[in-house]
Amino acid sequence: MAVLQFREALKEAIDEEMDRDENVFVMGEEVAEYNGAYKVTEGLLDKYGFKRVIDTPISELGFAGIGVGAAMKGLRPIVEFMTFNFAVLAADQIINHASKVRYMLGGQASVPIVFRGPNASAGQLGATHSVAYDSMYAHFPGLSVIYPSEPDDAKGLLKSAIRNDDTVIFMESEQMYGLKGEVSEEKDYIIPIGKAKVKREGEDVTIVATGKMYHIAKQAAEQLAKDGVDAEIIDPRTIKPFDLETVIKSIKKTHRCVIVDEAHPFGGLASEVGFLIQREAFDYLDAPVQRVCLPDVCAPFSKPLFDLWLPDAKNVIEAVNAVMYR
Amino acid sequence: MAVLQFREALKEAIDEEMDRDENVFVMGEEVAEYNGAYKVTEGLLDKYGFKRVIDTPISELGFAGIGVGAAMKGLRPIVEFMTFNFAVLAADQIINHASKVRYMLGGQASVPIVFRGPNASAGQLGATHSVAYDSMYAHFPGLSVIYPSEPDDAKGLLKSAIRNDDTVIFMESEQMYGLKGEVSEEKDYIIPIGKAKVKREGEDVTIVATGKMYHIAKQAAEQLAKDGVDAEIIDPRTIKPFDLETVIKSIKKTHRCVIVDEAHPFGGLASEVGFLIQREAFDYLDAPVQRVCLPDVCAPFSKPLFDLWLPDAKNVIEAVNAVMYR
Amino acid sequence: MAKKKQEAVFTPIGLNKNNNGKVDKSVELPPATKKKHKELGLSDDDVIAMFDQMYLQRRFEERAMQMYQKGKFGGFLHLYIGQEAISTGTVFALNDDDDIITAYRDHGWGLVRGISAKEGMAELFGKATGCSKGKGGSMHFAKTENHFWGGYGIVGGHIPIGGGFAFANKYLGNGQISTCFFGDGAVDQGALHETLNMSQLWKLPCVYVVENNGYSMGTASNRHTVGEIHERAKGYGMKSALFNGMDALTVYENMKAIADDVRENSIPYFVEIRTYRYRGHSMSDPQKYRTKEELEQYQKTDPVERMKQYLLDEKIAKQKEIDAIQERIEEDVLEAVKFADESPFPEPDALYEDMFAGTPFIHDKK
Amino acid sequence: MAKKKQEAVFTPIGLNKNNNGKVDKSVELPPATKKKHKELGLSDDDVIAMFDQMYLQRRFEERAMQMYQKGKFGGFLHLYIGQEAISTGTVFALNDDDDIITAYRDHGWGLVRGISAKEGMAELFGKATGCSKGKGGSMHFAKTENHFWGGYGIVGGHIPIGGGFAFANKYLGNGQISTCFFGDGAVDQGALHETLNMSQLWKLPCVYVVENNGYSMGTASNRHTVGEIHERAKGYGMKSALFNGMDALTVYENMKAIADDVRENSIPYFVEIRTYRYRGHSMSDPQKYRTKEELEQYQKTDPVERMKQYLLDEKIAKQKEIDAIQERIEEDVLEAVKFADESPFPEPDALYEDMFAGTPFIHDKK
Ligand SMILES: Cc1ncc(C[n+]2csc(CCOP(=O)(O)OP(=O)(O)O)c2C)c(N)n1
Ligand SMILES: Cc1ncc(C[n+]2csc(CCOP(=O)(O)OP(=O)(O)O)c2C)c(N)n1
Ligand SMILES: [Mg+2]
Numbered sequence A, B: 001m002a003v004l005q006f007r008e009a010l011k012e013a014i015d016e017e018m019d020r021d022e023n024v025f026v027m028g029e030e031v032a033e034y035n036g037a038y039k040v041t042e043g044l045l046d047k048y049g050f051k052r053v054i055d056t057p058i059s060e061l062g063f064a065g066i067g068v069g070a071a072m073k074g075l076r077p078i079v080e081f082m083t084f085n086f087a088v089l090a091a092d093q094i095i096n097h098a099s100k101v102r103y104m105l106g107g108q109a110s111v112p113i114v115f116r117g118p119n120a121s122a123g124q125l126g127a128t129h130s131v132a133y134d135s136m137y138a139h140f141p142g143l144s145v146i147y148p149s150e151p152d153d154a155k156g157l158l159k160s161a162i163r164n165d166d167t168v169i170f171m172e173s174e175q176m177y178g179l180k181g182e183v184s185e186e187k188d189y190i191i192p193i194g195k196a197k198v199k200r201e202g203e204d205v206t207i208v209a210t211g212k213m214y215h216i217a218k219q220a221a222e223q224l225a226k227d228g229v230d231a232e233i234i235d236p237r238t239i240k241p242f243d244l245e246t247v248i249k250s251i252k253k254t255h256r257c258v259i260v261d262e263a264h265p266f267g268g269l270a271s272e273v274g275f276l277i278q279r280e281a282f283d284y285l286d287a288p289v290q291r292v293c294l295p296d297v298c299a300p301f302s303k304p305l306f307d308l309w310l311p312d313a314k315n316v317i318e319a320v321n322a323v324m325y326r
Numbered sequence C, D: 001m002a003k004k005k006q007e008a009v010f011t012p013i014g015l016n017k018n019n020n021g022k023v024d025k026s027v028e029l030p031p032a033t034k035k036k037h038k039e040l041g042l043s044d045d046d047v048i049a050m051f052d053q054m055y056l057q058r059r060f061e062e063r064a065m066q067m068y069q070k071g072k073f074g075g076f077l078h079l080y081i082g083q084e085a086i087s088t089g090t091v092f093a094l095n096d097d098d099d100i101i102t103a104y105r106d107h108g109w110g111l112v113r114g115i116s117a118k119e120g121m122a123e124l125f126g127k128a129t130g131c132s133k134g135k136g137g138s139m140h141f142a143k144t145e146n147h148f149w150g151g152y153g154i155v156g157g158h159i160p161i162g163g164g165f166a167f168a169n170k171y172l173g174n175g176q177i178s179t180c181f182f183g184d185g186a187v188d189q190g191a192l193h194e195t196l197n198m199s200q201l202w203k204l205p206c207v208y209v210v211e212n213n214g215y216s217m218g219t220a221s222n223r224h225t226v227g228e229i230h231e232r233a234k235g236y237g238m239k240s241a242l243f244n245g246m247d248a249l250t251v252y253e254n255m256k257a258i259a260d261d262v263r264e265n266s267i268p269y270f271v272e273i274r275t276y277r278y279r280g281h282s283m284s285d286p287q288k289y290r291t292k293e294e295l296e297q298y299q300k301t302d303p304v305e306r307m308k309q310y311l312l313d314e315k316i317a318k319q320k321e322i323d324a325i326q327e328r329i330e331e332d333v334l335e336a337v338k339f340a341d342e343s344p345f346p347e348p349d350a351l352y353e354d355m356f357a358g359t360p361f362i363h364d365k366k
């Protein structure tokens, strides 16, 4: 196992896939000569040249659409958004085109494209730079949404995403780019899309946590362990397809569930998964499913407010206490 | 009580508010000289002139933003989208600006604007013209979302929306515009935002249904009544703020709930409300909450496929049967 | 004395303004080419084929309208009638593997790029035998194997996609060019600006063509967009052209020269073709925004009639031959109607098909 | 013999290209005005006040940078240093109730429109006493009572909003005009195109100003946008201007004339002001995309130094007086730092405040 930063794992994935398939290329703001706003694409320009590593203007709608068109013609674009907050400008291409073209042409074209970039908050960046969009895209048929939490997952899943024959939204986190972790050195390491991973086994409560929130859940679990509460943590890794099976299996053991996600509450991942759990495992639940997510307010700039806003281990522990009636 | 079409009720609301407040104006594609693509604004140009009823180019992002700016300066724009499918192009103005400006400027400006137009499907219009966006907008803090099902609600709520001091997303339905219903003749008829209405009282099961789906639920309830199943129907009318209290009260009586909404399943209204119900009324539920919504595929054009795609009374009855273990 | 404040007016006023009896024209047609087909490098057979195509598009749509009115199918139906010279002149000017993408007014484009009348009509009827398996309907005709990438329903949404085809062609170095057609209404979408900038900056071999038919739904061009549309190219230093779209030879001549330039030099082009939509925007349009006189004036320039006359005038075909063509097409279209009518609807399972090229995944299929 | 296929290149190549030792310049500065302040209708006091303002902006940001490096606050910090002539010349040219909106590089604009150094610094520190109550931070300075509507973080997102102000001003007939400032990077956003078209079509009294500082983050202007930016106006038949933004008098002269025209005739204007960003894009920018030589060349045109020199050359102020101004400002800024440091953070309840002007509603506050 090599120890890599999250960004390095991503870069390896892109690099390997570019090496493997000439039709894979990268485009986005500052991805080439600047080496990436967050250095995910560092070195790729030098290695692959100006044809395959392309700096774009700040034209999210336009370059997303150019990506969609290129994908329809058989290329495999990796389109980087500097953050998914800016991808809102490209929503028409993602929601009205990439996800629908194949169906409405009766299968005559497909859109094998990866839209990737940082999702959700990254510290004190204010209301317009802090929103988690994974749940929103998961709402729309035809899109796969991936939001990994660790370098190993990131590498294996990004390689899958690039090879996937349909549109994938691949979400990262500015705050996790520097995170180090062991990454498989297996040649051509692939993690299939749609498989959750039990990252901590436990008997007392199931915690489902994605992306950055996985690390919060982990902290909470460590503290809970000291208190004699043995939490099982499931990282879905893929938001959609969502691996409900793994979650239900765990709940049949623990009978309690807390979902931690980084979206606002209304219609976020937690509500979807919570709904499905009550429907599929009603008789196994000893307590209602609880969620820990952002409050229904915009991200504030001020540090203490921001800290209050972002879910933390304390919030997770409180929710666990609630489902355990502690 | 006057009997009005849905579109007439909407027009009355706009007309009365324009009459009452000089700062209220309407803009959108074909709203003026064409009298509205669906005739909601019929006659308003003649009555209020070119200054206050304004035809726009097909520039959803641009005119939504012009609306936001005008609202910040104290006007009260009613911005019509020909359908909410096209508002996806304006998502940046709605999600990144209208909903956030006030918070991020520390309360120094507000955005009293109404974005309105038809939502969801309207028959065989294909994948890009058939999506329900109410749940999506409800996800974002700062936006109120209204999706009424009957002319009376439409009138009272649209007047409230126009007077509201913040951004409101007001959703209608091409297929309901011709629907007739009794509308209060009360002078200055206002329905407060965020209040659900029990539209059918019943003992056996609670059906929560919004917008066009309310009428499906009603059909289902009528058939169920013949079978001796007495359904209570709650029309939330407002998607956000969501009146959970009224729903929970009903469930404490019926112990069973089916939610019918027109969104795709992942993170739609049904999952949010279903999640909240299990959390708030866990001990009152005799069966898991079930949902009836669109499948997780795009809207097909072909008539039989479209009919299969759209929820119908049969689907609702099946879900009721499931929660009643019939 | 205080001046009486004039009431603000935002959008330019349309027909309500008093025009003193002059016919209010939404677009002015540039003159047609004076060249004969041979000078343009077209054989007699070519122009006969062009007429054949235009007549097919016309009759196909007239029948489609009838079927719509008979309730044979639902949804939108946007007719291309009046604009057939553009699709036809263009396709004859392009190579067969050059890419074409257009908006929802797409029947003409589909037919001229090889969708059979049967496949087209069946698509309108929502049948499994339709070109898009009944999934798309009127707005989403496509035949991607013939490089016709389809019709799209979000105004302006397919513009960057057309740019993407050009990107891919340049990337692949395959010598193909891309052409992207859209209405005057789409000119006002931000996507156009972003795509033009990138196309010029990146030298993408794409022809962006505005089919300016005078109206965006009920709004005359000059009420929704400022200035002359083709002049938008100026801001980007992009090559541009303006020409008559009611004459297939004019379209052919210009598109041929443009395609050559674009292919040779890997550059984009911005083109305004003036034309006129004879029918309402869709089937439910009362058309109060234009005068009968205007419509009549343009009907005098009918592209199908014009081509027919050309065949006769130039003695390329005799009336009898033309009659034979027309009859054959008439039969083909009627047969297509029959085919569509008798074709099966998609099976229920089809609802879940065609979403994914790779592993299909339907969330909560319950 | 087959020609070797050349590898496709899309985006123009930046510094990697060999420039033969010439200084690679991202923008060329037009000449400054030759007029003296009196000819422009400015009094001695006015130009002293202009210097005062520019110096305040400069020192405020230099201290802010220090405080950021000391860890006093987090988030982004985009410095306006080098561009102060634009904010200053503009505000002196406008009426006090004309509207201003800008992007995230907004400190200078806030200060010149009446945000005190204290309120500004406290906002950076995220304190309750900040101009936006600590909710906005560096990117969202605002003082709406002074018609400064704030800084915005979505590139290009505030362009239609600026148009909306103009719409409202025209609607209300209040004689105010709106001005909207954004970077060269924002020029590539579709929102600009949509807004320019509507502004010209609807005759909105708005000045759209590109502060072309040579770079959009690490991308030189000519690598992200084609042609000359101010020429984009051509496509819309819109009036436009291009001038030097390193000299406050030049900015004043031009903006004054433009504002008069816009106010008088209710028309939009598209303006490119050339300037230069002295610092990195934000605080974490290694700046490898430009040469030291380029930066040095522009630093020779420093707008603050230039104004100081003007005061001395024209004998409007003596060195001693200038020193006194500088000292006062230095003290004000230090006091602002102290104020910010000592101010309280917002109370926890503030998290839920300022979302709504009307009835507040927080979903599932649990
Ligand atoms: C983004 C978007 N906005 C609005 C519509 C509704 N709409 C459909 S066609 C149309 C008019 C388009 O006119 P034009 O581009 O001139 O094409 P034409 O119909 O004349 O061929 C409008 C407003 C849409 N489909 N998409
Ligand atoms: C829509 C959007 N895309 C990308 C970004 C990230 N970003 C922030 S500033 C910037 C560069 C903008 O450059 P310019 O407009 O020239 O302004 P300057 O920084 O030079 O003042 C980018 C790419 C953003 N904030 N918004
Ligand atoms: Mg048109």
Ligand SMILES: [Mg+2]
Residues within 6 Å of the ligand: D183, D184, D185, D211, D212, D213, D214, D215, D216, D217
């Ligand atoms: Mg810049």
